[in-house]
Amino acid sequence: MFPGRAPVLILSQNTKRESGKKVQLENINAGKQIADVIRTCLGPQAMLKMLMDPMGGIVMTNDGNAILREITVQHPAAKSMIEIARTQDEEVGDGTTSVIVLAGEMLAAAEQFLEQQMHPTVIIRQYRQALEDMIKVLEGPLSVPVDKNDKAALANVVKSCIGTKFISKWGDLAVNIALDAVNTVTLTENGRTEVDIKRYAKVEKIPGGSIEDSKILDGLMLNKDVTHPKMRRYIENPRIILLDCNLEYKKGESQTNVEISGETNFTRLLELEEEHVRRQCEEIIALKPDLVFTEKGVSDLAQHFLLKAGISAIRRVRKSDNNRIARACGATIVNRTEELRETDVGTKCGLFEVKKLGDEYFCFLVKCKDPKACTILLRGASKDILNETERNLQDALQVARNIMLTPRLVAGGGAIEMAVAQHLLQKATHGPYRALAHALEIIPRTLAQNCGANTIRTLTALRAKHASHTDTTTPCTWGIDGETGELVEQKAKGIWEPLSVKLQTYKTAVETAILLLRIDGIVSGSKKKGGKEPPTPAEMAQQQE
Known part of the structure; x- marks a missing residue:
């Protein structure tokens, strides 16, 4: 490398290069492994992960983004999977676990077609088409409008969002805090609604007392x-x-000099x-x-x-x-x-x-x-509990904010995934399009697995419910009860999710699957100290295992 010249990647003897189908299969494998790490963190019966950071601190959480932030990975495809959880968190604040699980399953669905020598661009084209159709049915017949001023309806949505979290035991308290905070910081100017939670709804954590002592201040x-x-x-x-x-x-600044001649x-x-x-x-x-x-x-x-x-x-x-x-x-x-x-x-x-x-x-x-700003006072037994409570509360605040900005809902508990899959399967003509529709079923399947239900029987019954639903004016809201694993109608149970969260989840998951399928070469031009060659992506994947 000479000074003043643009950097050039030189493929020397030390450079490892892998390309073609092998790389695509490795990327799919890396995506699946990341999804497997946090699959058990989905749903009301989600397990917590205990993470130890390099400084010896401990984090206990089932928040997909918080878990993946602490994981160290080498594989470039795994890194981009972790990145989508962060994007999801910043954009809509919820659905970080779902987006990883979905992206992993969509990659896995493409694997069989690559092995059948199908060209990646054909798979990508089908995936794109499926995403467009998903968005169309989600924004159309599968979502229902909600009145922003109906506090009971909004409370139901926020409650179903935090039903999968540690804070769910104090659900009503958290829901009221989230809704009051969002109402407080909502500012409408010139017909534009602005809800800035990060800046104007501050969370103060004070160890001591119990979580029931937490409250939102009118100031x-x-x-x-x-x-x-x-x-x-x-x-x-x-x-x-x-x-x-x-x-x-x-x-005065440091260069100020004052000369004094007399007392x-x-x-x-x-x-x-x-x-x-x-x-x-x-x-x-x-x-x-x-x-x-x-x-x-x-x-x-x-x-x-x-x-x-x-x-x-x-x-x-x-x-x-x-x-x-x-x-x-x-x-x-x-x-x-x-x-x-x-x-x-x-x-x-x-x-x-x-x-x-x-x-x-x-x-x-x-x-x-x-007041157009507020403080949320959190009390709890220890710092770990307070940190997890704050993470859960941030999700609840984001969900309440999303409904304020986009007042449309979809059924929760895997019902919407099954309904979308059913719509896609009716149109499906090609393999990848069909495979993507089946990949959506991973959400209800994981919900059933996490609460110990018979997965095959439950999913077959759920498919039958959605296939027999003929009323095109109302969406089919049959899904899985995350507590018991039984089939329930989510409309009757009142489990809803904001449309904006689902749209973002599907867009991000499909776009990531497309991006990783498009990669057909990984070139590593770095050289380790001591003259050792850098590991190949295959070796990196083995290290992860």
């Missing part, structure tokens, strides 16, 4: 205390000012500092606030002036927390005290108080009138 909570012990810690209907500047003398000059310098801080405080006091939050520091002198005026100050607040306070109490964040106006003062907060929880002090801004 915010910060892990902060007032700067001076004599400042007020309980204020009703406070006037709040938010700052993004120091309440202390602005120190009086030094005294004058100190007086200037004091005057600057005094002026800042007077500009704040002029607006008669009760509370001042600043993202920067507050000097002792400023604390003294504010205390004399009966103002409580809290310093070094995070930028994200300051934005949340601004949304909750109606204040505007100001960068310089000279620019403070009456309109910048927040008056929507009903109560400010500082409480001690465990070993630490927290300040609460609650009883806010129509």
Whole structure:
């Protein structure tokens, strides 16, 4: 490699190259292995995985994305499988386990056709066609609309989402928290609805107490205390000012030089500092606030002036927390005290108080009138339980958000997969198209396996139910009860899932299967230290086994 030249991949003696059908079969194998790892994490009877990270920490979860994040793999195809769980989590927040299981099964379905010497592009074309047909029937006859204002219907959907999680024992509590949080942070402007959970619905985890003590606050909570012990810690209907500047003398940068020739000059310098801080405080006091939050520091002198005026100050607040306070109490964040106006003062907060929880002090801004930001307070026995509860709650929040943005539902418990498969099988003419339809059945099959039911008998009965459904105006909602493994009508049981989650799951799974089938060569141009040749993809796959 020469400086200034573009990097060139040189196939030397040390370069391993594999191509053709062998690589495709290896990729399929890698995909299947990743799917097998988390297959037991699907459904209400899902098992947990205990993961140990390199630092010795422990994570216990059945969240597909959280598990795969911690797994170290070498095979490039396995890495791209792990990537789709992350995409699914970021996009819709739920269905991370389903998408991996489906993608693995869709790859496995293509294996027989590759062995029959069918060209990958033919399989890919069929898969694409099947995906288009899936989306059409999902957005059409197989999904039902839901009223965003019907809290009972929304609660059912969120409940079925967390029914497979650790938090399901406290289902009603989690559902109420999720729905209230999403309603709180929903902002409608110019006919556009925005639901920003990540930024404005903050989860605070405090070990101690039990999960039943968890609640959503009608306002915010910060892990902060007032700067001076004599400042007020309980204020009703406070006037709040938010700052993004120091309440202390602005120190010069490192290259500042000051030459002092006389003793009086030094005294004058100190007086200037004091005057600057005094002026800042007077500009704040002029607006008669009760509370001042600043993202920067507050000097002792400023604390003294504010205390004399009966103002409580809290310093070094995070930028994200300051934005949340601004949304909750109606204040505007100001960068310089000279620019403070009456309109910048927040008056929507009903109560400010500082409480001690465990070993630490927290300040609460609650009883806010129509806050557009909130804090979810989680309590639990240990950090592990709190972390898993938070992961589950994030899924519930995302599901509630998805319904707000796309108010359409599909039946859960494997019912929708069977219904889609039935639609595809009626159209199926070619092998791969048909195989993809059968691959969808992996979801109800896995649900039945995970609760110990007779898989073959259950699936045969379920297929018969869907095949005999002739009413084209309503979708067939027969699926599997994840608790007992019996066939139930999900409509009667009230188990629904948001359409957006299912669409994303199918799109991601099929696109990934297509992507991995398209690869017909893996070239590794790296050379290990000590002159050893890098392992081939086949050796990597064996190491994984």
